[in-house]
Amino acid sequence: MATLYEISEEFQRLYQMADEYNLTPEDIADTVEGLEYELEDKADAYAKVIRSLEGDSASLKAEIDRLTARKKTIENNIKNMKKSLEGAMKASGKQKIKTKLFSFGIQKNTPALKIDDPNAIPTEYLIPQKPKVDTDAVKKMLKGLKDNQFCLWAHLEQTESLRIM
Numbered sequence: 001m002a003t004l005y006e007i008s009e010e011f012q013r014l015y016q017m018a019d020e021y022n023l024t025p026e027d028i029a030d031t032v033e034g035l036e037y038e039l040e041d042k043a044d045a046y047a048k049v050i051r052s053l054e055g056d057s058a059s060l061k062a063e064i065d066r067l068t069a070r071k072k073t074i075e076n077n078i079k080n081m082k083k084s085l086e087g088a089m090k091a092s093g094k095q096k097i098k099t100k101l102f103s104f105g106i107q108k109n110t111p112a113l114k115i116d117d118p119n120a121i122p123t124e125y126l127i128p129q130k131p132k133v134d135t136d137a138v139k140k141m142l143k144g145l146k147d148n149q150f151c152l153w154a155h156l157e158q159t160e161s162l163r164i165m
Contacts, residue, residue, distance in 0.1 A: 011032075
């Protein structure tokens with residue numbers, strides 16, 4: 001069986017031969033029918049593989065989601081256990097504990113910045129940023145243009161893609 005690329009080439013050759021050699025409609029129909037049969041078989045085979053890969057992808061996503069949830073649960077358990085241990089140390093008045101396996105200590109963290117009034121920040125402490133295009137607003141504007149109106153700096157582009165039903 002031919003590949004999709006070969007089938008496409010055969011269609012192109014047939015169209016060229018029809019122009020160059022004045023093939024009869026029967027000759028063209030027979031050849032097209034054979035090529036279409038091969039193309040349909042190939043399309044079915046591709047669709048089967050695509051569906052299988054889509055299933056694999058969905059299974060992997062589900063497993064990623066399951067593992068992500070499990071990771072979050074473990075991280076929450078770690079956080080809660082550390083909080084409990086810290087609370088017990090503070091309640092007992094101990095800043096440090098040393099055992100045969102581990103050393104524990106309650107220490108100050110690096111100070112965290114908290115902004116009380118964002119509007120009062122002097123400009124010297126602001127980072128200038130390039131303007132960002134609001135693509136949703138531009139699309140809405142372009143869709144709203146009338147037939148005789150146009151935009152010089154943007155346009156909507158309609159593309160196509162294969163859908164397997």
